Amino acid sequence: MAELHFTKGHGTGNDFILYADPDGKLTLTPEQIRALCDRHFGIGADGVIRAVRSRSLPDGAAALAEDDAAEWFMDYHNSDGSVSEMCGNGIRVYVKFLVENGLAELGPGDTLPIGTRGGVRDIQGNATGYQVDMGRWSLSGSEPLVRARNLKVARPGLGIEVGNPHVIVALSSEEELESADLAWIPVLDPEPENGANVEFVVPREPLVQDGVGRIRMRVHERGSGETLSCGTGAVAAALATRHWAGESAPSQWRVDVPGGTLGVRMWPAEDGEHVSLSGPAELVFDGMVTV
Numbered sequence: 325m326a327e328l329h330f331t332k333g334h335g336t337g338n339d340f341i342l343y344a345d346p347d348g349k350l351t352l353t354p355e356q357i358r359a360l361c362d363r364h365f366g367i368g369a370d371g372v373i374r375a376v377r378s379r380s381l382p383d384g385a386a387a388l389a390e391d392d393a394a395e396w397f398m399d400y401h402n403s404d405g406s407v408s409e410m411c412g413n414g415i416r417v418y419v420k421f422l423v424e425n426g427l428a429e430l431g432p433g434d435t436l437p438i439g440t441r442g443g444v445r446d447i448q449g450n451a452t453g454y455q456v457d458m459g460r461w462s463l464s465g466s467e468p469l470v471r472a473r474n475l476k477v478a479r480p481g482l483g484i485e486v487g488n489p490h491v492i493v494a495l496s497s498e499e500e501l502e503s504a505d506l507a508w509i510p511v512l513d514p515e516p517e518n519g520a521n522v523e524f525v526v527p528r529e530p531l532v533q534d535g536v537g538r539i540r541m542r543v544h545e546r547g548s549g550e551t552l553s554c555g556t557g558a559v560a561a562a563l564a565t566r567h568w569a570g571e572s573a574p575s576q577w578r579v580d581v582p583g584g585t586l587g588v589r590m591w592p593a594e595d596g597e598h599v600s601l602s603g604p605a606e607l608v609f610d611g612m613v614t615v
């Protein structure tokens with residue numbers, strides 16, 4: 325038995341249990357993670373984030389090889405105990421947790437590199453929260469047929485990798501988006517080898533306003549079920565919508581999710597196109613549980 329001092333936080337309603345374990349001494353089992361995330365019998369959360377030094381974790385070696393300034397690693401687990409490569413909402417909340425606990429500094433204009441299993445991500449503060457350079461992205465090459473409960477027909481999805489895997493599905497109307505029952509796992513055919521987060525999107529009317537693209541999105545997250553928001557999902561959904569909209573589509577997007585709004589921007593970098601995610605990060609309360 326050990327005492328776990330934790331902080332509960334969220335980014336647009338995507339909620340996490342965070343704890344500091346700089347030297348990598350408190351690895352939770354999948355069973356412990358499931359119990360902590362249980363919304364009736366535990367604290368309740370979409371995932372658990374451990375703040376651990378990159379040098380204290382085998383997975384951190386790749387992060388340090390990529391950028392030796394990536395002192396901190398975001399060790400992310402979904403609420404079912406599975407590991408994920410990356411979490412776009414979680415990383416903003418994670419940086420706020422590091423800064424508020426005096427584990428890292430992030431002054432105006434500074435960049436903080438964070439190790440993740442999906443690669444090192446650079447974070448900056450901004451007026452509404454944090455901005456994350458999500459790095460390079462790619463089409464996964466897969467376009468599975470997607471069936472979701474309450475949607476009458478199967479739809480083609482578009483596979484996109486932004487460090488973790490996503491499949492994006494365009495729906496025809498806001499009514500259809502609301503009618504989908506995402507408590508049920510969408511069925512993908514073919515099923516991606518490592519599973520996928522599935523985002524359902526509809527354009528706002530008009531799609532582009534003042535040069536900014538606008539979409540609404542709901543998500544069923546791999547390993548967590550339906551959540552109020554998914555940062556990497558918002559990035560993938562904006563990329564997919566731009567892909568469908570063609571050459572003239574904007575490079576700046578506003579993505580409305582049930583828990584709030586996220587910003588996505590595509591921009592040319594030296595090594596190819598990067599995409600960044602911006603949004604708020606909140607720490608809600610601290611507590612202690614025995615695990």
Ligand SMILES: N[C@@H](CCC[C@H](N)C(=O)O)C(=O)O
Nearest residue numbers: 408411412413488554555556
């Ligand atoms: N909510 C996250 C994504 C968390 C991981 C995801 N469920 C996966 O398994 O890849 C986000 O904000 O990006």
